[in-house]
Amino acid sequence: MKNISRIQNRINSELEKLTVLMGNQPPAELYEPIAYTLSLGGKRIRPLLVIMAAEMFGGDMEEAIYPAIGIEVFHNFTLVHDDLMDNSPLRRNQPTVHRKWNKNIAILSADAMMVKAYELVCKTGSSHLREVLAVFNSTALQVCEGQQLDMNYETSLQVSIDQYIRMINLKTAVLLAGSLKIGALLAGANPEDAKCLYAFGENMGIAFQLQDDILDVYGEKEKFGKEPGRDIVANKKTYLLLKAIELAQAEVSEELTKWIAASQFDEQKKVKAIIEIYDSLCIRQLAEQEMMKYYRQGLGSLEKISIGPEKKQDLIAFVQTLMHRVY
Amino acid sequence: MKNISRIQNRINSELEKLTVLMGNQPPAELYEPIAYTLSLGGKRIRPLLVIMAAEMFGGDMEEAIYPAIGIEVFHNFTLVHDDLMDNSPLRRNQPTVHRKWNKNIAILSADAMMVKAYELVCKTGSSHLREVLAVFNSTALQVCEGQQLDMNYETSLQVSIDQYIRMINLKTAVLLAGSLKIGALLAGANPEDAKCLYAFGENMGIAFQLQDDILDVYGEKEKFGKEPGRDIVANKKTYLLLKAIELAQAEVSEELTKWIAASQFDEQKKVKAIIEIYDSLCIRQLAEQEMMKYYRQGLGSLEKISIGPEKKQDLIAFVQTLMHRVY
Numbered sequence A, B: 001m002k003n004i005s006r007i008q009n010r011i012n013s014e015l016e017k018l019t020v021l022m023g024n025q026p027p028a029e030l031y032e033p034i035a036y037t038l039s040l041g042g043k044r045i046r047p048l049l050v051i052m053a054a055e056m057f058g059g060d061m062e063e064a065i066y067p068a069i070g071i072e073v074f075h076n077f078t079l080v081h082d083d084l085m086d087n088s089p090l091r092r093n094q095p096t097v098h099r100k101w102n103k104n105i106a107i108l109s110a111d112a113m114m115v116k117a118y119e120l121v122c123k124t125g126s127s128h129l130r131e132v133l134a135v136f137n138s139t140a141l142q143v144c145e146g147q148q149l150d151m152n153y154e155t156s157l158q159v160s161i162d163q164y165i166r167m168i169n170l171k172t173a174v175l176l177a178g179s180l181k182i183g184a185l186l187a188g189a190n191p192e193d194a195k196c197l198y199a200f201g202e203n204m205g206i207a208f209q210l211q212d213d214i215l216d217v218y219g220e221k222e223k224f225g226k227e228p229g230r231d232i233v234a235n236k237k238t239y240l241l242l243k244a245i246e247l248a249q250a251e252v253s254e255e256l257t258k259w260i261a262a263s264q265f266d267e268q269k270k271v272k273a274i275i276e277i278y279d280s281l282c283i284r285q286l287a288e289q290e291m292m293k294y295y296r297q298g299l300g301s302l303e304k305i306s307i308g309p310e311k312k313q314d315l316i317a318f319v320q321t322l323m324h325r326v327y
Helices: A002-023 A028-039 A045-056 A061-086 A103-121 A126-155 A161-186 A191-218 A239-247 A250-261 A267-280 A283-303 A309-323 B002-023 B028-039 B045-056 B061-086 B103-121 B126-155 B161-186 B191-218 B239-247 B250-261 B267-280 B283-303 B309-323
Strands: none
Touching: A002 A028, A002 A045, A002 A061, A002 A309, A028 A061, A028 A103, A028 B126, A045 A061, A045 A161, A045 A309, A061 A103, A061 A126, A061 A161, A061 B103, A103 A126, A103 B061, A103 B103, A103 B126, A126 A161, A126 B028, A126 B103, A126 B126, A161 A191, A161 A239, A191 A239, A191 A283, A191 A309, A239 A250, A239 A267, A239 A283, A250 A267, A267 A283, A283 A309, B002 B028, B002 B045, B002 B061, B002 B309, B028 B061, B028 B103, B045 B061, B045 B161, B045 B309, B061 B103, B061 B126, B061 B161, B103 B126, B126 B161, B161 B191, B161 B239, B191 B239, B191 B283, B191 B309, B239 B250, B239 B267, B239 B283, B250 B267, B267 B283, B283 B309
């Protein structure tokens, strides 16, 4: 993965420069939270995908670096507003912007972050500016739609698996797909290849989210980095819970409904009981099958791209590291 | 003003189309608040300025209409977030988005509105796309800075007139200036002329805001459309209050401080007392002088533009109608 480290180093150094710049810009109340958010790190997968896609089609990292950083800034903008809307206290184990400062600062500094994202995406060569912006605009709008659906489903009792997949596609997969497509366009890939790469990103994005859903329940704490069962405790509508609701019958269904409705409960007992229900319904296997379906569909889309297979190796290897946490 | 009506009709019909489109787009929780906000109307000065500026330099309304609408959508995005941050119950005599729906919907639907604004601004001919986006990006960022300064100054006891003018410039004037500059660029105006038109817009924007400050205290309710004295009751840091704080001495200063600090008071008495202080310090005259200074500076910038004076007549006439409410 020497190639990936080289790109990651370039991304990290550019993000550090931006963080310093933001940290010194007045008014501090507006720009410091931006510097803070960018300094929290994260895997920075999206800019990496932009540049990997560009290089895959023979493009130059230096021509893709600013749009790539722009997409990372956009992603961070969504995290600040999402954390505020979800009232989350922590992000990457640090206080969220609305907790460290206040709600108004979380609203406004993230707004400024979105404009900054556009400023960076606009640093695209003139021959690709319009098409890159078109992908960025439509992706950004879909991310908002996904977050809205996620909030809608929180209070809705009946969410189908199809609705759930559509929601996670909008909320997380399309930005990965859009990153790849933008990278391809920057390198002058033909529209058909760019479309296939987008489909690859969408499918992989869904597979990653399904993996997250599975890991929350069946992941080992050491590898996953989080206490397992958090989704269960919070009644979070994951693929696993929705599938269980769909399949459970008679007393199993009653038991499931009882746990979901319970306002006071022993957390460990609830996690144990729900996992027993999942196991009795083979939910883990079904979720893994679903995840693998999207994973394979993604690889199928990648195969269709009209470049030599050796050029696709880095991307496949990278996706495998992301999927490798369990499989 | 036949010319202006023609442009206004075009703007209104395009905004109506967009409103219908947004009103029918799923998810409704995201897009309906956008339709609602756009349907509340307003003077729609910014898109008018874009098109007037374009036509002034021989440009075509049809080439400017979408960026013009984009700027109006951006302005409406700022109103939704500003109203939320200020916790305002009403906008144009109707419930604000966060009151009619909720805070999360106000955050997210306005985010989507900002993306929509960019989508519309991107409907710019390729030869001007980059420069139009550069103006739009920097203006959008300045508007965020202005709102941040406005929030900072609310809780700060010492705000200088210079700081105040800079704040209103960022918060309101630069978007008027940016609208004019974008119109000029769309019509292929030379950079020097575009710069002068921007300066015209900045100066006029500051003059308008100073006029608003004056009208809140000295306007006739019938003409102004609002109950006068609202700024006084709320201790809003207007040019008038800041100038009075600057000039007041000894017992007048004490009296002023007392009213500002009072948490319980008779509103009418406070308004009357503050106006007496203003009158004793000739605050109205000073504010009018300041306003006229910016108004004249604006006209001076317009004069420098290298086109025939007859082409500037519509813009001058329009600005006069905006200033005509009292003068």
